[in-house]
Amino acid sequence: MPSLPLAPGLTYYPDYLDRPAQERLLAALREITRQAPLFTPCMPRTGQPFSVRMTNGGRLGWVSDVNGYRYQPTHPETGRPWPAMPEQVLRAWEALSDYPHPPDACLINFYEPAARMGMHQDRDEEEFDAPVVSLSLGDTAVFRYGGLERRDPTRSVRLRSGDAIVFGGPARLIYHGIDRLVPGSSDLLPQGGRLNLTLRKVGKPL
Ligand SMILES: O=C(O)CCC(=O)C(=O)O
Numbered sequence: 253m254p255s256l257p258l259a260p261g262l263t264y265y266p267d268y269l270d271r272p273a274q275e276r277l278l279a280a281l282r283e284i285t286r287q288a289p290l291f292t293p294c295m296p297r298t299g300q301p302f303s304v305r306m307t308n309g310g311r312l313g314w315v316s317d318v319n320g321y322r323y324q325p326t327h328p329e330t331g332r333p334w335p336a337m338p339e340q341v342l343r344a345w346e347a348l349s350d351y352p353h354p355p356d357a358c359l360i361n362f363y364e365p366a367a368r369m370g371m372h373q374d375r376d377e378e379e380f381d382a383p384v385v386s387l388s389l390g391d392t393a394v395f396r397y398g399g400l401e402r403r404d405p406t407r408s409v410r411l412r413s414g415d416a417i418v419f420g421g422p423a424r425l426i427y428h429g430i431d432r433l434v435p436g437s438s439d440l441l442p443q444g445g446r447l448n449l450t451l452r453k454v455g456k457p458l
Pocket residue numbers: 359361369374386393395411428429430448450
């Protein structure tokens with residue numbers, strides 16, 4: 253599988269999913285959002301809404317509200333357990349994570365054309381030996397990544413529909429974010445926009 257090392261621990265897999273695989277994954281995500289609708293998270297304390305909407309699959313899901321960031325077993329609005337993760341994302345984890353246990357959470361972010369995500373670290377998990385595996389569908393996104401300190405220099409890479417990126421090892425806690433989408437860059441989603449899935453091992457393995 254062709255891959256490009258972007259930094260130690262940060263590996264980019266362009267075209268990881270071909271178009272038929274992207275369409276199958278999109279159908280599985282539509283089913284998940286029927287059972288667990290996209291919700292609008294907000295910033296702890298300020299309550300400022302995110303520009304992305306999200307939902308999750310798996311045993312645990314990531315949520316953010318005025319009380320903080322956390323993983324929880326149920327949807328914040330319906331109170332129901334998260335749907336199972338699509339089989340395809342479990343296979344991607346097995347192929348790309350180099351980690352012997354399955355992920356606990358699949359965070360699904362939906363970006364409207366104008367949405368973005370500020371620079372942050374993914375550090376609400378307990379298990380940093382597992383990488384974060386990310387899959388992108390729909391419009392191209394400008395993904396910015398830096399180092400372990402917020403002030404470290406940054407670079408960017410364009411994540412296109414079907415691309416995967418994995419950050420683990422020395423890159424597990426790098427700062428990263430989405431500057432913007434590239435409008436009209438994919439016809440996978442009829443209305444445009446982008447879906448990003450991040451697979452995470454949340455707890456330490458037993
Ligand atoms: O959308 C992306 O590619 C990144 C998403 C992300 O960093 C996150 O959900 O923590």
